Amino acid sequence: MLIGEVSRQSGVSTRMLRHYDTLGLVKPTGRTSGGYREYSADDIRRLFHVESLRTLGLSLDETRRALDEPDFAPADLVGDLITHTRRRIAAEQELLTKLERVDATAPSEWEDVLRMVTLLRALESEFAARRQQAILKQDGNASLPIDALAEAALSEDDLNVAGALQWSLSRAAGQGLTTLAVGLESAGVDVRRRAVAAIAAVRTAEATTHLRRALEDSDAVVRSRAALALGARGSIDAIPDLLEMVFTGQHDVEAAEVLGVLTEVSHALGTILDRMQATLDNSNDPPTRLRITQALAEIPGPEAHEALTRLAHDHDRTIAATAAAIMTTQERKQRQR
Incomplete structure (x- = not known):
């Protein structure tokens, strides 16, 4: 079969067939009297083997080695081809995503x-x-x-x-x-x-x-961020987590400020003070009791002031001094108004 007929039946251009011949990848076994390339059935079979391997992404040199070297192991090469193909697909997918975002x-x-x-x-x-x-x-x-x-x-x-x-x-x-x-x-x-x-x-x-x-997340940081944002929007759903933040010392200052805002925009003052007082009465942890004392500075109203008055006589000197200092500051601000 002459080169033109091989090209028509295989779909491989005559230029590429000549290139394969030059490389020794697919050499026609015969020549006509006029010097034209003449391909045998075995040559055609090899050509189709070459094209099959090329569709997998093998280079010409890799294709030649795969066909001509008996000890050529395909496993590693196929693995590399899989990795390369995945990268190409990922790149194409990334481009598609960008185009879709622009189109949107x-x-x-x-x-x-x-x-x-x-x-x-x-x-x-x-x-x-x-x-x-x-x-x-x-x-x-x-x-x-x-x-x-x-x-x-x-x-x-x-x-x-x-x-x-x-x-x-x-x-x-x-x-x-x-x-x-x-x-x-x-x-x-x-x-x-x-x-x-x-x-x-x-x-x-x-x-x-x-x-x-x-607020239902298992992570305390996620819950605290949600609680601070919700509290700032006036949501009483955040109160339990905000109180827990005060008790545990996780962003307790910010939590106390938000609790103060909530008492002014909702009817939650009693709930907040009751929880604080219960923890004060039942906790033996000085840092926790001190944080609650400090948080009361952010809570407006006479009920919070009464709680501070009691704490000013607390058995813990640090807490008593802190409560007294808060009340002094509040009284000074009242006089200045």
Whole structure:
């Protein structure tokens, strides 16, 4: 069979067939009287073997070795091909994701496309300053790839960049919450912590719902972040966790401040003071009792003042002195008003 006919039947160009001949990969066993290449049945069979191996991603040299070297072991080579193929697929999938995110913003001009592509590339930078700058420079009125920002917030470990991402998401009118909520279900505690911090920056009813769910998390940090955010929004659901934060000393100052706000916007004063008094009466741990005493400084009203008055005569001198100092400060402020 002459080269032209081989090309038509195999789909391999005559140029490539000549290249295979030059390399010794598929050499025609014969020549016509006019010097044209003439392929035998065995040559055609080898050609199809070559093309089959090439479809797996083997180079020409690897293909030649696979066919001609009896001791050539395919296992390692196939393993390398699998790794290479997975990387190529991952790269293609990453490109597809970027295109879908750009498309989701319905860009009207190429300038919008280029701006979003620039942002997406910057989010992948190894330099935190570049990531932060790219986020902060975005126009608040422009369409943004919100899901990409939300995913970045779930993986960002630089506090400054994380803050920039939370700021950007807070301006997105609740977009991205679905992605962030998925982060609350992650097996990784760091992801859940990032998720609740980002959700806390969003002031919508849906965000509040997700924060309430985060109160059930097994991690104390996730619960505390959710409680502080909910308490600041006037939700009494946060009270048990806020009190626990005071008792255990985890962000107890911030928790006490939020409890003070809650007593003014809800009818929870009695509940808060009862829990504090019960712990004061039943705890033998001086640091815990001292934190509760300090927290009472944030609670308005005569009931809290009465509790401080009793503590000013406490058997623990540090607690007594602290309670007395708080009342003195409060009385001074009252006179100045």
